[in-house]
Amino acid sequence: xxxxxxxxxDLGEGLIExxxxxxxxxxxxxxxxxxxxxxxxxxxxxVELPSPQAGKVVRIHGxxxxxxxxxxxxxVFEVPDNTAGIxxxxxxxxxxxxxxxxxAVLDED
Amino acid sequence: MSNATLESGAAMxxxxxxxxxxxxxxxxxxxxxxxxxxxxxxxxxxFGEDCGRLGGVFRITDGLQAKHGxxxxxxxxLAESGILGMSVGLAMAGFHxxxxxxxxxxxxxxxxxxxCQIARMNYRSRGTMPMPITLRxxxxxxxxxxxxxxxxxxxxxxxxxGLKVVSPSNPHEAYHLLKYAATRPDPVIFMEPKSRYWxxxxxxxxxxxxxxxxxxxxxxGAKVMRAGRHLTLVAWGAMVARCLQVAELAAxxxxxxxxxxxxxxKPIDEATLAASVRKTRRAxxxxxxxxxxxxGAEVAQLITQACFDTLKAPVERITGFDVPYPSGxxxxxxxxxxxxxxxGIQRVLEYKRG
Amino acid sequence: xxxxxxxxxxxxxxxxxxxxxxxxxAEQLRELYSLMVAVRHLDTSAIAWQRQGLIPGYAPExxxxxxxxxxxxxxxxxxxxxxxxxxxxxxARAMGVDMVAYMSTHKATWHGGLYNPIExxxxxxxxxxxxxxxxxxxxxxxxxxxxxxxxAMTYFGDGASSQGDIHEAMNFxxxxxxxxxxFVQNNGWAIxxxxxxxxxxxxxxxxxxxxxMPALRIDGNDVVAVAEATRRxxxxxxxxxxxxxxxxxxxxxxxxxxxxxxxRYRSLNEERDDAGEDPLERFRKQLLADGIADxxxxxxxxxxxxxxxxxxxxxxxALGSRPGTEMFDLVFQETTPALQAxxxxxxxxxxxx
Numbered sequence: 001x002x003x004x005x006x007x008x009x010d011l012g013e014g015l016i017e018x019x020x021x022x023x024x025x026x027x028x029x030x031x032x033x034x035x036x037x038x039x040x041x042x043x044x045x046x047v048e049l050p051s052p053q054a055g056k057v058v059r060i061h062g063x064x065x066x067x068x069x070x071x072x073x074x075x076v077f078e079v080p081d082n083t084a085g086i087x088x089x090x091x092x093x094x095x096x097x098x099x100x101x102x103x104a105v106l107d108e109d
Numbered sequence: 110m111s112n113a114t115l116e117s118g119a120a121m122x123x124x125x126x127x128x129x130x131x132x133x134x135x136x137x138x139x140x141x142x143x144x145x146x147x148x149x150x151x152x153x154x155x156f157g158e159d160c161g162r163l164g165g166v167f168r169i170t171d172g173l174q175a176k177h178g179x180x181x182x183x184x185x186x187l188a189e190s191g192i193l194g195m196s197v198g199l200a201m202a203g204f205h206x207x208x209x210x211x212x213x214x215x216x217x218x219x220x221x222x223x224x225c226q227i228a229r230m231n232y233r234s235r236g237t238m239p240m241p242i243t244l245r246x247x248x249x250x251x252x253x254x255x256x257x258x259x260x261x262x263x264x265x266x267x268x269x270x271g272l273k274v275v276s277p278s279n280p281h282e283a284y285h286l287l288k289y290a291a292t293r294p295d296p297v298i299f300m301e302p303k304s305r306y307w308x309x310x311x312x313x314x315x316x317x318x319x320x321x322x323x324x325x326x327x328x329x330g331a332k333v334m335r336a337g338r339h340l341t342l343v344a345w346g347a348m349v350a351r352c353l354q355v356a357e358l359a360a361x362x363x364x365x366x367x368x369x370x371x372x373x374x375k376p377i378d379e380a381t382l383a384a385s386v387r388k389t390r391r392a393x394x395x396x397x398x399x400x401x402x403x404x405g406a407e408v409a410q411l412i413t414q415a416c417f418d419t420l421k422a423p424v425e426r427i428t429g430f431d432v433p434y435p436s437g438x439x440x441x442x443x444x445x446x447x448x449x450x451x452x453g454i455q456r457v458l459e460y461k462r463g
Numbered sequence: 464x465x466x467x468x469x470x471x472x473x474x475x476x477x478x479x480x481x482x483x484x485x486x487x488x489a490e491q492l493r494e495l496y497s498l499m500v501a502v503r504h505l506d507t508s509a510i511a512w513q514r515q516g517l518i519p520g521y522a523p524e525x526x527x528x529x530x531x532x533x534x535x536x537x538x539x540x541x542x543x544x545x546x547x548x549x550x551x552x553x554x555a556r557a558m559g560v561d562m563v564a565y566m567s568t569h570k571a572t573w574h575g576g577l578y579n580p581i582e583x584x585x586x587x588x589x590x591x592x593x594x595x596x597x598x599x600x601x602x603x604x605x606x607x608x609x610x611x612x613x614x615a616m617t618y619f620g621d622g623a624s625s626q627g628d629i630h631e632a633m634n635f636x637x638x639x640x641x642x643x644x645x646f647v648q649n650n651g652w653a654i655x656x657x658x659x660x661x662x663x664x665x666x667x668x669x670x671x672x673x674x675x676m677p678a679l680r681i682d683g684n685d686v687v688a689v690a691e692a693t694r695r696x697x698x699x700x701x702x703x704x705x706x707x708x709x710x711x712x713x714x715x716x717x718x719x720x721x722x723x724x725x726x727r728y729r730s731l732n733e734e735r736d737d738a739g740e741d742p743l744e745r746f747r748k749q750l751l752a753d754g755i756a757d758x759x760x761x762x763x764x765x766x767x768x769x770x771x772x773x774x775x776x777x778x779x780x781a782l783g784s785r786p787g788t789e790m791f792d793l794v795f796q797e798t799t800p801a802l803q804a805x806x807x808x809x810x811x812x813x814x815x816x
Contacts, residue, residue: 050731052726085303162655191625214590258590432794436573
């Protein structure tokens with residue numbers, strides 16, 4: 001598993017910070033790309049930030065009323081680092097299971 | 110084996126400075142090999158569906174476009190026959206195309222270009238138009254993918270005169286075999302076992318094969334992955350790892366198994382194959398492809414030819430079945446499993462003449 | 464993205480002949496809406512199923528509901544036949560296909576799905592891009608030979624239009640005047656490659672002119688426009704006038720598959736700019752404005768969609784693996800001794816389902 005941190009983006013010209021109004025996701029949630037993550041307020045307006053990607057939420061930064069600077073971490077996702085295929089699943093590495101035992105009288109000639 | 114040969118083999122791996130060993134997944138090892146091939150040969154080109162910006166659906170070409178430019182690493186329209194047909198023209202123009210067909214089953218629409226053109230252009234042109242094309246094909250099953258994403262095409266391609274076929278079994282082999290294949294003057298079908306893309310393993314950048322190996326250090330033939338005395342398991346691609354597991358289980362029962370990674374499916378390294386079976390006197394060949402007219406038949410015949418007098422039992426084949434590759438729910442029923450391989454070994458062990 | 468219907472070299476809609484269908488009734492419009500809601504809900508649920516481990520993968524069709532429901536709705540399942548790709552869940556639903564049997568392909572139960580293609584009039588789910596388009600031409604020519612009046616509709620995308628088979632199919636159909644509707648969903652993306660890097664000239668519909676075939680380029684996010692265009696195309700083909708191509712301009716709002724990461728090749732801003740208005744929301748507003756449906760109806764449609772998804776989910780959950788013997792039994796109509804021997808050794812040596 002790898003973690004991807006999503007910083008607060010620049011929400012408009014010259015804005016350097018935003019205030020968290022309400023988180024719409026919690027750690028542990030599986031979110032989809034474009035799903036609203038958080039409502040934040042800038043000096044211009046209140047906006048919902050959509051998720052830039054699919055993944056599991058690991059951490060969120062800042063509670064309601066907290067200010068976050070542009071470029072600082074807003075949310076951290078956990079993404080599998082080994083599921084690169086466009087289809088299918090990554091096979092599980094399991095201990096080999098057997099039912100069959102071998103028996104042989106070997107003449108070592 | 111002379112020292113000179115060994116040195117030239119080791120020197121093949123990147124210059125003179127030693128680069129040591131790294132833990133990489135096969136996906137990373139292949140990516141590294143392509144990166145180095147592109148850096149070393151300005152005429153090398155990497156292309157296919159989603160190979161550019163996306164970095165390939167398995168990320169094998171990840172980052173290569175950003176590093177080497179859109180002229181050398183690029184997305185093509187969605188047409189496999191077009192990808193391979195264009196490769197022919199690029200090869201004629203002096204390039205070394207390294208195209209990707211996104212999945213094994215998507216090679217079928219390109220078979221016309223592969224069989225009728227790529228495989229025989231050198232012959233048709235009397236050697237004046239070689240086809241240095243390295244076709245990468247994510248291959249074989251095991252990932253619960255949709256239809257046409259789990260096929261084993263080695264027998265089909267090995268049967269075509271003018272093609273060479275190779276399949277790596279682990280990250281180390283993937284790195285060295287791809288670097289080697291992508292510098293050959295002939296067309297090579299490079300079959301990547303997609304179920305093994307994510308498993309990590311040691312890649313020794315400096316020496317493809319152990320010093321003193323019969324290949325003189327270059328990854329050209331078969332390779333003994335585990336030495337043993339009682340029976341040789343022959344496999345390639347994803348089945349090598351399974352055969353190594355089987356060998357460990359067999360050891361619990363006092364049976365000492367040698368595992369031979371065939372690596373090159375055409376040409377097959379008959380000498381290494383024969384040497385192994387002459388020693389063990391018993392052989393089982395394992396592959397995912399269907400049984401009938403599979404490459405196992407070819408391997409069994411080569412063993413029989415070379416070792417008939419000393420073989421203790423007929424060569425067994427443990428393979429997929431003569432059925433279309435099944436959906437995910439049934440693929441574990443299809444791919445040779447540990448018990449089926451053990452049954453095959455047992456049959457060989459208890460075989461009595463007459 | 465220009466989605467306005469465009470006349471194409473004299474092959475535009477005005478050149479389609481055949482009896483004109485009656486306009487869609489209010490009842491039919493409401494039915495179209497209910498279908499779109501059902502499809503939207505099942506589609507987004509299927510992504511959740513994948514995240515929950517119920518199915519290994521899925522190819523979402525978010526944003527293509529109007530194109531799929533509108534076209535599938537025009538099919539006469541008593542005589543027509545449809546050839547899908549792997550992303551035609553909405554077509555299947557509009558045609559009344561059993562959705563547990565359809566979704567089973569995404570559960571990795573059986574390639575092609577478990578529904579009966581002959582009875583449902585929907586060919587098995589096709590994983591080869593462009594793979595079934597020539598089949599539609601053959602089926603349609605069979606109708607001509609049998610003097611029957613069925614029409615084949617075949618689906619493919621902007622990516623598939625690059626495949627040689629597509630061009631062979633169009634040429635065959637036009638030469639033979641086969642009753643085929645080539646339904647192209649141009650959703651803007653072939654995995655990571657945008658249409659402008661895929662389709663030279665920018666229009667699949669424009670290809671039709673070269674094959675002497677009329678083409679309609681329509682707003683694929685307008686379900687009424689899609690349904691009406693498809694009905695006209697069916698009427699044209701059924702009247703013996705040969706094939707028609709419809710290019711429905713739409714947008715793949717989601718990933719190519721549940722394992723795809725669109726963030727590697729397009730930004731959220733690009734998605735917002737290019738996707739246009741959500742076809743479902745757009746239709747809802749239209750029905751409301753035209754006084755054809757009210758909020759109570761919309762709520763009822765959503766409740767029905769949720770109940771339907773519950774049932775399908777339960778069906779998928781209950782679906783066990785197919786017995787392994789089917790691997791061997793279904794290869795041939797007349798099996799072979801070698802295959803029987805392999806089945807016998809499989810029964811003996813493997814633990815099986």
